[in-house]
Amino acid sequence: MSDKLFGTDGVRGRANTWPMTADLALRLGAAAGRYFRRDGSTAHRVVIGKDTRLSGYMFENALTAGFTSTGMNVLLLGPVPTPAVGMLTQSMRADVGVMISASHNPHHDNGIKFFGPDGFKLSDEAQAEIERMTHAGVEVAQAQNIGRAKRIDDGRFRYNERLKMSFPEGKRLDGMKVVIDCANGAAYRTAPEVLWELGAEVIAIGVTPDGQNINQNCGSTQPETAAQAVLEHGADVGICLDGDADRVMIIDETGKVADGDQLMALMAARWADQGRLKGGALVATVMSNLGLERYLDARGLRLERTAVGDRYVVERMREGGFNLGGEQSGHIVMTDYATTGDGLLAGLQFLAAMVETGQPASQLVHQFEPVPQLLKNVRFSAGQKPLDAEDVKAAIAQAEASLNGNGRLLIRKSGTEPLIRVMAESEDEATLSAAVESVVQAVEHATA
Incomplete structure (x- = not known):
């Protein structure tokens, strides 16, 4: 059993299986509660939201027990979007926010994401300290200082x-x-x-x-x-x-269907024309299509790339003073409005473009011609390290050589699921397919 809890987006896994157990959630809540207690008073609060998974009830109760055991007062939002938790953490002057969700994963998975008092997701350093405290155990509050819990009925409407x-x-x-x-x-x-x-x-x-x-x-x-x-x-x-x-x-x-790259291209161009795009740049991950980069470059704008994960996109945006970023998968971050990716907010921005331009969606969603891109996933079992296998390393090196500077190859382990993601881009689709398939076969052999 690994001691590692946090991935690229909080703690995530199959419900009732390590690390997503009620016991771990209780201890994680206690550790986070102790971490965010600035002093010994009881004037501290946490907001907790969740999605609609059945296991959300279990984790909501376990986290509540953990937080109240360290003197934190818990405000329960019920089912609300993740960006609502970021917003309400800040607006309700909470010390910490928690979202119980495994995002796009199937119902049997769940996860726990933390937001700081500013409404932004926690840094790697903060997560590492909470993880350490979870394993080490924390001092609980005295009986008279145990926290209270209450339901907040109007969080969704706010x-x-x-x-x-x-x-x-x-x-x-x-x-x-x-x-x-x-x-x-x-x-x-x-x-x-x-x-x-x-x-x-x-x-x-x-x-x-x-x-x-x-x-x-x-x-x-x-x-x-x-x-x-x-x-x-x-x-x-x-x-x-x-x-x-x-x-x-x-x-x-x-x-x-248009992905996040096309939506970001539209928004970056519109915001630049309106003088709203800070820093003259869009922040996106290494997964974003090369066509997006070319589109921005032709307009005198820059594409700043980060590691995969909207948390890393937001960190770069805050470091560089940028206000627009996101991922090809559809996380769109607009820090003028929100502290994290917000799908509905991005959708409203697209609808606003339709209203203001009078153009149909089919014109607005096709901002650039994407470079052919192929992504395949290979599942692996606990304890396996397929990317360390010599045959896999050789296959990756050969695939990179086959692209010969006319494309990109990106191999990475998912931070939210036990998957190896193999992605490549190339104008030559035959070479593209061969490069991806050769690496996939090598990884599958290493995991057999």
Whole structure:
């Protein structure tokens, strides 16, 4: 059993299996509570939100017990999007925020993400210290100083109002038909409410969570259902969120799906024209398409690349004073409005572009011609280290040589699932396919 708890986005795993057990969640809550206690008083609070997974009840209770045992007062938000937790941590003057979610993963997985008092995700250093304290154990509060817990009933509505305030003043969505896919997740009430209040005709799907259908044949990772709904209803646009609503995919009126790279390209160009793009740059990860980089370069803008993970994107944005960033997977971060990726907020920005330009979604989602890109995943078992195998190293070196400077090869271990991700880009699709397949076969042999 590994002592390592935190990955690229908090602690994540299969529910009731290490590290996602109730016992670990209790100890993690106690450690985080002790870490964020600035003094011995009881005037400290934590906000806790969750998505719609069945195991969320278990982890909500365990974390509450851990935090209150160290004297923290707990404010329970219930099902809300991840960005709502970041926003409410800051606005409610909490010391720490927690989101219980495994994002786009299946229902049997869950995770725990932490936000600091500024509403931003924790640094590696803070996570490492909380991890150390979790393993070492912490001193609990005296009986008279145990914290209290209470439900916050209007957290969702506070977040809804913040979202609507991001929409251009005086603009509405009257006459626009919008399909919204909430992935049976955290935004199943929020997203349809906000769109309706802004004037749209809303076709909502993925809004009947039962604890086990989150991300199941719906949402940003499986947008086919929403694309079909767009065509069936003659909708102007479709917006696909994931289970915790921090990422988005856009579907145009023809049913074509656009990823985060196209949305970031649109926003970067619009913001630059409006004088709003700080630093003349967009921050994205190493996974973003080479076509995006060329598109920005042609407009005198820069692409700043980071490691995969919206937390690393945000860290670079804060370091460089940039205000727009994100990931190809649909995390779009706009620090003028939010402290983390916000799928619905990004969707509203796209709708605003439709309203202001009068152009259909199909024109706005195709900002650049992507360089052919191929991504394949190989699952491995606990304890295996396929990237250390000599045959795998040789296959990677050979694949890189085959691209011969005319493309990119990126091999990495997922920070949220036991997967090796093999991605390459090249104008020559035959070479591209051969390069990826050779590495995949080597990794599969090493994990057999």
